[in-house]
Amino acid sequence: MKPNDLIQLGVPQGAAIQSGMDFIAKFMAQGGESARLEEELGAVIAKPESFLGDPLREVFARDLYAPAYKQRDALAPWAQWGSGLDAAAVQQMANACALPVAVAGALMPDAHVGYGLPIGGVLATEGCVIPYAVGVDIACRMRLSVYDRKAGTIAGQKDRLANILESETNFGMGGAFKDKRHHDVMDEDWAVSPITRRFKDKAWAQLGTSGSGNHFVEFGAMDVNAQQSAALKESGFDVPPGEYLALLSHSGSRSTGAQVCQHYSRIAMDRRYDLPKEMKHLAWLTFEEEAGQEYWAAMNLMGRYAAANHALIHKHIAKKVGAHVMLDIENHHNFAWKETHLIEGTEHEVIVHRKGATPAGEGVLGIIPGSMATPGYVVRGKGKASSLSSASHGAGRVMSRSVAKQSFTWGGVKKQLAAAGVELLSAGIDEVPGVYKDIHSVMAAQTDLVEVLGQFQPRIVKMCPEGPAED
Template identity: 55%
Template sequence: MKPKDPIKLGVPQGAALKEAIGAARRAAAKGIKKRELLARVCAVLESPADFADDEVFGALSEALTAHPEAAAARTFQPRESPAPYRIWGAGLEAGAIEQMNHACALPVSTAGALMPDAHIGYGLPIGGVLATENCVIPYAVGMDIACRMKMTVLDLPVSHIRGEEGRLRNALERETEFGVGAGFSKRHEHAVMDADWSVSPVTKKHKDKAWFQLGSSGSGNHFVEFGTLTLEKPELGLAAGTYTALLSHSGSRGTGGEVAKYYSQRAMELHPELPKHLKHLAWLALDSACGQEYWQAMLLMGRYAAANHELIHRAIAKNLGALVLADVENHHNFAWKETHFGKEVIVHRKGATPATRETLGIIPGSMATPGFVVRGKGNAESMNSASHGAGRAMSRTATKNCCSWSQAKRFLAEHDVVLISAGLDEVPMGYKDIHEVMAAQTDLVDIIARFDPKLVKMAPEEPTRRRRGSTKQ
């Protein structure tokens, strides 16, 4: 029996896996065939106590009984009463609320919050905030680990956005690539690639992919755009006024997706006791080898996502010969170790912006509606969180079925937005009213500036995989 065999069955890594391999050696010595061996391992996983005195599987039984995840896996025991959570905003879709209810029933959950941009996701809803004890839930972080916003204020006159539109458009087209599989044949250089990528077998395996995609942007709602930033009073080290700004939204690309898929699957294998409606909320104990692997991989993907934005903004500013006047950036789709309600917890913000008191963040609207630079108020009930955008009013499929490009083009023209490329599922009509979302969270953040998009690039309607060189960084 190879080590991967018991792992696939759900044997936790560490002491339990070691004892499973030992049991396999003892079973082989007794002439037990592999098929029967695997069946017996499954039986031990289902009821370790029944094998406590077994000469072949007794040590595995003891290791499983001692392992916190394995002990929890024998039967699912929800909390006696759901973890408390509060909802911001009105009229949120019932499915998102139901998902939040499920998340707060987990035995590891301690508190939650639902932001006003919330809508259905996998496991935890988008816009969901969940605190857990000593464990991390991969699907509560999300598939696009460390999805990130970054804004750079440039010293270019606002008149350049239309007067020099061709130059700005060329910079967007030249300095990043969009879509699934997009990347650069000529690698960008960044210190993140000197980090320890062996923290997880997944990051180690996909380091070359990550390097190929370094400096690129994702598909779906990811974008890079120019617009105007309006400050009503001095902020960000700038005088009141209107400025040219560059705004980007993207995450950890294909490697982050591979990390999410692998550890979500591992978590589900470790928790076969979870009913179907909770399987995407399976967790990894942080004192387990698998939990530590995921945590370190997640942190690395955070650094990698930040590097992507840094390279994009640096390259575009250099292309235009512009000076950087100010920067603001933040993650969502991440987990943090924080103290809330008197104890350390793991706070998952899936499509939610950190809003600790005085912390700056960016909450975008859509391709043709404003976004906002905000300052957190440190609201304890939201565990220092706010929305991460306007949030979808319709699913992608519904948007494609209900909306047309002719409608979208009229909307874009009315808002003085030039769209370079995007999918129909990203048109503004598919999103909630950003002004209503912001009005619903005045106790979470203060607005300090408004960003209005003017020249927008997203992944094309039918992304194509391309390899090309890049300008020197």
């Protein structure tokens, strides 16, 4: 079959012709029958969205897919890492690149369905910000502290370390300390938005606490080999080769961040009322609008507030551990940054939304966690242009919370955790290891985005106990 044959079948000229020819070659190489080839091609051409998650057909399907809503001649360029991703997540990414304000996009290997932009989605826009492309948990972040204590001390101090986590953390709805914690972020101007002004007292009550869902604080063993030690030294950290006691936390801007997202998303949806139902969460606010300026100021305040929550957790726990911190790094996702990127040969000043994606500019350090029973990784970004200098933010879910609750029992999970040497203090059954992708596969799919500088293995894990969702 030749390109002209594809055109006669209805394939538009352009990228889809080449990807169609590539599909034919792979189909035949895998033992496909030539008699079935036209039928196979016809199925993809007729309904490409059904094949977006199919490893063999997804590239061809992507080049054929045309969103119902299209205010531009061609989708904004976007790249994908990992194959066999959830078709609905790939479709969401394509829909986002159909927006008239979209400039470029990228989809990370941990991708799964979100609201509007998929989790693991990166979207560059011009002159505007999309509240739901940032997400509900604004500036959710990872923070890692590596102590000058050997990891071998964990076994002998499990009870003490567990007690420290129990006394110095608070999770989920109603989570607050008896005595309010203090941080300079509460002295900032919280009147930048009517929402931050209204919820300042609640934010202060929740200062230093963690959310529900996939948020955690955990002790573990941080392993650094000689090559990684040298790379860390290049980045300004003196961590000799070895295995160390470390603390890893994951949380965001709590209830106030959620209120900011919901308030400004409603305004954006009202103003972009012509978006179809399946794309309403991609509604944007321009910076010429007062609401857009308010949201941007509130989002950045929530970023500093989320950082303060982690700073207090790590400060109080380090004091109780009584150890010196050798390495202290953090990175955030669910945020939007003003950045300059080279896109199709031209420099653009854009707003880069990373919803469940980690900044991975050249030389930038970050943390990519696995699950409560699998390793997380300290990474250094390579600044890959086509990824908009981004990487995954974790392993990524393979099932919804409702499906997870029907699929697992604590009896089986506890055996798995015991085999992995993990003590779980509290968590929901919808956060067990089986709900996540294989972190090793996710990392293997993004070797061109980041290099690994260390590995963290969870040992004592605390998450929000079973109960109501985030308030």
